[in-house]
Amino acid sequence: MNFFYFPIIAGLTVLLLFGVFFIVKQQTAAVVERLGRFHSIRNSGLQFKIPIIDRVAGRLSLKIQQLDVIVETKTLDDVFVKLKVSVQYVVIRNKVYEAFYMLEYPHEQITSYVFDVVRAEVPKMKLDDVFVKKDDIAIAVKAELQDAMLEYGYDIIKTLVTDIDPDAQVKSAMNRINASEREKIAAQFEGDAARILIVEKAKAEAESKRLQGQGIADQRREIARGLEESVEVLNKVGINSQEASALIVVTQHYDTLQAIGEETNSNLILLPNSPQAGSDMLNNMVASFTASNQIGEAMKRQNKDRDKSED
Structure with missing residues (x-):
């Protein structure tokens, strides 16, 4: 008989x-009711209650929780936009009763x-301002929630505007x-780069032309100095200036012919190029210089005679 009732007694025990x-878990609060009315709040650990009379009506987490809310609204410039607002909140330890019973x-x-x-703040802003002032929107949400939820036992830790998503056509236009x-x-x-390149190229060309002109001037200066020295040398051996100048020109003529002859692929032809051309050139130049000197002397005598007659 005793053996028959043993399992029943053990089960009832x-x-x-x-x-x-x-047992109440860590960061959790348990609400205990007695005969249907609130009795007590139990924190983490092993807890005791009277069977049948007491019951655990519910448990609330005391951890920080997050709620993501997506709100679609219109901006001041008539652009529809979706905002994702993340609200981080926690149940206040000494207001577990309010959090459990006042809000279902x-x-x-x-x-x-x-x-x-959000629908009160965003319509005051243009779309660009929504992106710039998203922190202001989050602050406004937190301030409103903090005042409203505190009496219900909830503390708003932080609010964040984590996403701003305009209409697809607006995003494409942006x-x-x-x-x-x-x-x-x-x-x-x-x-700007092309303009700088053109300016620098023009400066380089101008500098090149300046240097080229300076080189030509130096070359001509040296040629003139060489001709002057050549005339002085010829004058020392009894050749007057006219004959010396003609001789130098003829010498340069033959030098030019020699230079042209050394060029195998040159198409340049120097005229006149007959054998007697040099002799004719020399005679013509001497005659020209002589005639020029005679004319010059005659003009000088005329000027002197005119000056005397005026005196």
Whole structure:
């Protein structure tokens, strides 16, 4: 007989123990009711309750929780945009009663306040300002939630506007605008670079021409100095200036012919190039110099005679 009732007694004992003791996890608060009315709040650890009379009505997490709310609204410049607002909140330890009994659906309450604040703030801003002032929107949401949820036992830790998503057509237009601006800046840089290149090239060409002209001037100066020295040498051996000049020209003529002859692929033809051309050139130049000197002497005598007659 005793053996028959032993399993029943053991089972009732186990059920009784499970009905008397319960465990509350870390960072959790358990609400205990007695005969349907609030009795006490139990914190983490092994807890005791009276079977049948007491019951655990619910448990609340004391950890920081996050609720993501997506709100679609319109900006001041009539652009529809979706904002994702992340609300981080926690149940206040000494207000577990309010958090458990005063709000049946706290997530929906928080969501309603987020919608109300965002739809009140964003329509005052243009789309560009929404991106710039997203922190101001988050601060406004937190301030409104903090005042509203504190009496319900919830503390708002932080609110963040984590995403701003305009309409697809608006985003496409914004991308085109940004691309056009970048292309404009790139074209300006390319134009500046081309202008600098042209200016520098012109400066280089001007410097090249200046140096080239200076080289030609130096060359001619040296040629003149050489001719002067050649005339002085010829004067020393009894050749007058006219004959010396003609002789130098004829000598340069033959030097030029020699230089042309050394060029195998040259198409240059120097006229006249007959054998007697040099002799004729020399005679003509001497005659020209002589006639020029005679004319010059005659003009000088005429000027002197005129000066005397005037006196």
